[in-house]
Amino acid sequence: MCHSGSGCRICEGEMTGRYKGIEKWAAAVLFAAACGLIFTGCDGEDAEKEAQGPVAVENPKPALDIPVIIDIDEDGAGTGKEDKAITVEVSGEETEGEDTSGNTPKEAGDDNETGGKEAGDEGSNEAEDEGSDETGDEDPSEAEEAEDGTGKDGDAEGEEATDDTAPEEAAGPEVVPGSVESVSLNPGWTYADYSAINSGAAKLYRAAGGRKGVVIAVNAGHGTRGGGSVKTYCHPDMSPKVTGGSTGAGAVKATAISGGMSFADGTSEASVTLREAQLLRDRLLAKGYDVLMLRDDADVQLDNIARTIIANNTAACHIALHWDGDGLSYDKGCFYISTPDGIKGMEPVASHWQQHEALGKALISGLASKGCKIYGGGSMNIDLTQTSYSTIPSVDIELGNAASAHDDATLAQLADGLAAGIAGMF
Numbered sequence: 517m518c519h520s521g522s523g524c525r526i527c528e529g530e531m532t533g534r535y536k537g538i539e540k541w542a543a544a545v546l547f548a549a550a551c552g553l554i555f556t557g558c559d560g561e562d563a564e565k566e567a568q569g570p571v572a573v574e575n576p577k578p579a580l581d582i583p584v585i586i587d588i589d590e591d592g593a594g595t596g597k598e599d600k601a602i603t604v605e606v607s608g609e610e611t612e613g614e615d616t617s618g619n620t621p622k623e624a625g626d627d628n629e630t631g632g633k634e635a636g637d638e639g640s641n642e643a644e645d646e647g648s649d650e651t652g653d654e655d656p657s658e659a660e661e662a663e664d665g666t667g668k669d670g671d672a673e674g675e676e677a678t679d680d681t682a683p684e685e686a687a688g689p690e691v692v693p694g695s696v697e698s699v700s701l702n703p704g705w706t707y708a709d710y711s712a713i714n715s716g717a718a719k720l721y722r723a724a725g726g727r728k729g730v731v732i733a734v735n736a737g738h739g740t741r742g743g744g745s746v747k748t749y750c751h752p753d754m755s756p757k758v759t760g761g762s763t764g765a766g767a768v769k770a771t772a773i774s775g776g777m778s779f780a781d782g783t784s785e786a787s788v789t790l791r792e793a794q795l796l797r798d799r800l801l802a803k804g805y806d807v808l809m810l811r812d813d814a815d816v817q818l819d820n821i822a823r824t825i826i827a828n829n830t831a832a833c834h835i836a837l838h839w840d841g842d843g844l845s846y847d848k849g850c851f852y853i854s855t856p857d858g859i860k861g862m863e864p865v866a867s868h869w870q871q872h873e874a875l876g877k878a879l880i881s882g883l884a885s886k887g888c889k890i891y892g893g894g895s896m897n898i899d900l901t902q903t904s905y906s907t908i909p910s911v912d913i914e915l916g917n918a919a920s921a922h923d924d925a926t927l928a929q930l931a932d933g934l935a936a937g938i939a940g941m942f
């Protein structure tokens with residue numbers, strides 16, 4: 517609607533004609549509204565503006581909100597029930613779809629910003645954050661299980677079941693090794709006397725050809741019958757644990773080795789870690805590494821400390837394979853257990869924790885390079901018995917949780933990732 521004075525029906529007297537009936541003040545209001553438009557430049561500036569296109573206007577003139585009551589029943593404005601109060605907004609600028617609420621429109625993106633949280637932020641490095649209580653060595657959940665037999669992550673049966681079920685046949689190596697020999701715990705080895713269960717033996721596979729002369733210790737987590745009912749010291753200096761988990765911070769002793777959790781489909785973690793260890797063994801033998809299988813069957817009578825000490829004295833690094841019993845309903849992805857500051861002053865951790873971190877990072881980058889899902893920043897701080905007794909690069913790698921797929925194709929992808937990570941470091 518234009519009120520330029522020329523050709524405008526309101527200006528040229530239609531006012532005088534048809535609207536005489538409307539009470540003066542209503543007309544006056546309308547007239548004032550019309551005048552406001554005139555003063556804001558209906559004098560041909562439009563053409564100019566159009567030519568220039570929309571310009572950012574600093575401090576746009578405040579909108580003029582003029583209340584108007586329409587006398588619907590024509591018996592006088594504002595007196596009749598049907599009369600309608602409307603607000604006529606007059607602003608200097610004619611803009612499309614202007615928000616008439618009077619609120620300034622929000623900048624695009626305000627509502628849909630995620631606050632830039634990287635995935636990593638979630639994966640804070642403290643175990644208790646994620647309720648992850650899967651620790652390769654003394655699985656706190658089972659530790660409590662051992663204490664009160666109730667089990668925390670619902671795998672009490674798993675442990676017991678794992679112990680009682682007929683041992684699964686170890687799958688023979690798909691890559692023919694040059695030789696295989698047994699390695700038992702030598703009681704003279706440092707910290708050997710901290711172990712409670714050590715009558716079993718590990719198996720050392722030598723590559724048949726292209727030997728690199730490097731032994732990789734692969735530890736299929738869990739799988740020691742009776743392990744849940746024995747305790748060992750968390751630290752060689754018998755100091756208390758510094759991080760929580762199912763076994764609270766402050767505990768001096770923990771389960772010698774737990775039964776592990778069960779996957780959502782009921783499969784025991786212990787059987788899957790064994791399968792994964794065998795797939796990784798074959799890939800490493802094929803690359804010329806020698807492989808120390810700390811468990812090569814459904815059961816080996818070697819607790820976590822015994823496995824760690826045998827690895828310390830036989831291999832260049834120690835990789836313990838686990839899946840996390842965190843109770844989540846989705847696959848969390850892979851991460852390694854990193855060393856909490858609280859034990860970095862204690863030997864042998866003080867001398868080796870950087871090596872542990874380097875190995876953890878190498879494995880995570882290998883897994884990522886094969887498209888495996890990585891959890892958070894790829895690590896979580898937990899005070900582990902394995903770390904506390906290790907004198908070589910040593911890491912507990914969590915390859916997922918109870919919701920993770922564990923078919924052979926998935927396990928093969930994970931084994932490729934782990935082998936790539938090892939190749940990056942040895």
Ligand SMILES: [Zn+2]
Pocket residue numbers: 650651652655737738776777785837838839840
């Ligand atoms: Zn485990």
